[in-house]
Amino acid sequence: MTEPFVQPAPAKVNLALHVVGRRADGYHELDSLMVFADIGDELTAVPAAADRLAVTGPFGKGLGNGENLVTRAVAAFRARWPGHVPFGLDMTLAKNLPVAAGLGGGSADAAAVLRLMASLGETEIAAADLVALAASLGADVPACLVSAPLVARGIGDVMRPLKAFPACHVVLVNPLVPVATAEVFRRLQSRQNPPMPDLPEPMTRPAQLGIWLAETRNDLEPPAVAMVPQIGSLIARLSQAPGCMLARMSGSGATVFGLFGSSAQAHQAAHELRETYPDYWVAAAPLIAP
Ligand SMILES: C[C@@](CO)(OP(=O)(O)O)[C@H](O)COP(=O)(O)OP(=O)(O)OC[C@H]1O[C@@H](n2ccc(N)nc2=O)[C@H](O)[C@@H]1O
Numbered sequence: 350m351t352e353p354f355v356q357p358a359p360a361k362v363n364l365a366l367h368v369v370g371r372r373a374d375g376y377h378e379l380d381s382l383m384v385f386a387d388i389g390d391e392l393t394a395v396p397a398a399a400d401r402l403a404v405t406g407p408f409g410k411g412l413g414n415g416e417n418l419v420t421r422a423v424a425a426f427r428a429r430w431p432g433h434v435p436f437g438l439d440m441t442l443a444k445n446l447p448v449a450a451g452l453g454g455g456s457a458d459a460a461a462v463l464r465l466m467a468s469l470g471e472t473e474i475a476a477a478d479l480v481a482l483a484a485s486l487g488a489d490v491p492a493c494l495v496s497a498p499l500v501a502r503g504i505g506d507v508m509r510p511l512k513a514f515p516a517c518h519v520v521l522v523n524p525l526v527p528v529a530t531a532e533v534f535r536r537l538q539s540r541q542n543p544p545m546p547d548l549p550e551p552m553t554r555p556a557q558l559g560i561w562l563a564e565t566r567n568d569l570e571p572p573a574v575a576m577v578p579q580i581g582s583l584i585a586r587l588s589q590a591p592g593c594m595l596a597r598m599s600g601s602g603a604t605v606f607g608l609f610g611s612s613a614q615a616h617q618a619a620h621e622l623r624e625t626y627p628d629y630w631v632a633a634a635p636l637i638a639p
């Protein structure tokens with residue numbers, strides 16, 4: 350039997366997210382430091398007569414074929430590069446990340462299948478062309494193609510990958526209340542906020558990152574907290590954990606992350622959160638290095 354193709358789809362975390370403007374089409378201009386945790390969904394595929402997607406895992410319910418970003422990404426890829434993958438793909442998506450959680454799970458899944466399809470053909474696809482197709486599927490899909498620390502500007506399509514990044518760990522906690530991204534943007538009080546301060550580069554020590562992050566924000570946090578008050582309680586709780594350098598919401602929520610320099614302290618914080626909130630989703634993982 351052929352070995353299946355396997356692509357990880359890691360969780361995205363916006364360590365900082367500043368909303369700095371609004372475009373004529375209504376989309377918001379962002380300035381964001383994005384990193385990826387070594388935990389996420391997983392896409393596997395084997396060659397087949399036709400394309401097919403099965404979704405498994407704890408958060409797979411309701412994400413069948415038609416509505417799935419993976420199916421849309423496959424169709425968009427085949428329309429853009431007909432014949433590049435001259436066989437069907439029988440795919441399984443293990444959906445381990447909560448949905449509509451600020452972790453870009455759907456975007457990571459779409460990026461995973463785009464990466465896989467690009468790698469399967471005999472000709473090279475230019476990185477910029479793949480990024481353009483990714484951007485047509487969702488604002489976070491280009492960053493998920495990279496899946497390593499980067500600064501994203503524009504609506505997420507202008508990316509600057511970082512050459513170095515401190516070895517850190519995140520604890521992720523989600524109260525399992527899905528949050529609609531569009532609604533959080535709609536509730537913003539101000540759409541013209543100061544950009545992130547300049548990043549010291551190269552940044553190699555967690556403490557350096559912590560000092561810089563103290564001068565940054567997630568502008569989507571106040572409107573999201575107003576919609577889901579549990580977010581505020583989780584930030585307060587996590588920021589008290591020993592070794593936690595920063596507790597903040599990721600993306601449009603509702604996932605809250607804690608940033609740690611030590612793996613042991615991250616796992617201890619995750620353990621305590623699981624005891625306090627047995628119904629919430631809790632994970633601890635290292636960040637993916639550049
Ligand atoms: C906010 C962020 C930060 O990383 O993450 P998530 O919370 O989704 O994880 C992203 O910008 C989200 O990216 P993504 O989830 O791909 O967004 P899209 O599907 O393109 O957009 C969903 C809706 O959000 C609003 N939207 C999104 C991005 C943006 N820069 N400005 C917006 O106003 C629009 O109303 C859009 O219709």
Ligand SMILES: Nc1ncnc2c1ncn2[C@@H]1O[C@H](COP(=O)(O)OP(=O)(O)O)[C@@H](O)[C@H]1O
Nearest residue numbers: 416417418448449450451452453454455456458
């Ligand atoms: N593979 C997928 N995984 C998650 N959500 C998906 C997927 N395909 C389509 N969606 C839809 O995309 C929306 C955003 O999902 P998701 O990427 O998880 O959000 P977020 O970026 O906030 O974490 C959901 O409402 C969901 O219905």
